[in-house]
Amino acid sequence: xxxxxxxxxxxxxxxxxxxxxxxxxxxxxxxxxxxxxxxxxxxxxxxxxxxxxxxxxxxxxxxxxxxxxxxxxxxxxxxxxxxxxxxxxxxxxxxxxxxxxxxxxxxxxxxxxxxxxxxxxxxxxxxxxxxxxxxxxxxxxxxxxxxxxxxxxxxxxxxxxxxxxxxxxxxxxxxxxxxxxxxxx
Amino acid sequence: xxxxxxxxxxxxxxxxxxxxxxxxxxxxxxxxxxxxxxxxxxxxxxxxxxxxxxxxxxxxxxxxxxxxxxxxxxxxxxxxxxxxxxxxxxxxxxxxxxxxxx
Numbered sequence: 001x002x003x004x005x006x007x008x009x010x011x012x013x014x015x016x017x018x019x020x021x022x023x024x025x026x027x028x029x030x031x032x033x034x035x036x037x038x039x040x041x042x043x044x045x046x047x048x049x050x051x052x053x054x055x056x057x058x059x060x061x062x063x064x065x066x067x068x069x070x071x072x073x074x075x076x077x078x079x080x081x082x083x084x085x086x087x088x089x090x091x092x093x094x095x096x097x098x099x100x101x102x103x104x105x106x107x108x109x110x111x112x113x114x115x116x117x118x119x120x121x122x123x124x125x126x127x128x129x130x131x132x133x134x135x136x137x138x139x140x141x142x143x144x145x146x147x148x149x150x151x152x153x154x155x156x157x158x159x160x161x162x163x164x165x166x167x168x169x170x171x172x173x174x175x176x177x178x179x180x181x182x183x184x185x
Numbered sequence: 186x187x188x189x190x191x192x193x194x195x196x197x198x199x200x201x202x203x204x205x206x207x208x209x210x211x212x213x214x215x216x217x218x219x220x221x222x223x224x225x226x227x228x229x230x231x232x233x234x235x236x237x238x239x240x241x242x243x244x245x246x247x248x249x250x251x252x253x254x255x256x257x258x259x260x261x262x263x264x265x266x267x268x269x270x271x272x273x274x275x276x277x278x279x280x281x282x283x284x285x286x287x
Contacts, residue, residue, distance in 0.1 A: 024207030105202025
């Protein structure tokens, strides 16, 4: 690992950690979304140190370009209701979960940092569009198609959950209720 | 300075822990969804790092590709649920999501 790569690793790791902490600690959801954006960009830089070029680009496109924008849209749509008044509820359970999760995370991080592996030279096509594309369309074709169906179902589900009832549906429902009331009478 | 697989995995663990803590202690549904994204991203870091040190195939990168796709689908459906919940209760606090309790 060269010095330049080490600096890139240290910088992106620090920024990613700062972004994550900012997301967790931000009072306002919009600030949390911006911290999430910083975190995601830092992770894309981190992928570059691991010679995953295509994945870095996909990360920027999908997360920074789609997911964060979706979050910001929803925060804007909800408006002031997205920032509820600050209340201290369930302090005991929250403190307990914070402590336990910190203990688990630090223990796991310390023990897992002993894992060692050599920086073997990667093949020329490793992480490039060509390499990942070949692997994706040859070895993982069926999962790839299943993912496209999953995304389609998610789109339909999101629209079905988030939309309001149309006027015609409301009128039909009222008609049914009126009919049921007449039958009961 | 030498950075190896262990450092990358430790970073992924810490990021996952941060996301999990946020999910547990925050009561704002939007921020909880963002914390889920943090956790999914940290798993991606672990997968990509492991793949770099064993570069015979692209299994880790392909898997994190699918994780990104599923995370996008999850964000879309989760935010739709938040919007539907906001229409019902005019808040995004998790404490208010108690229709099954009463």
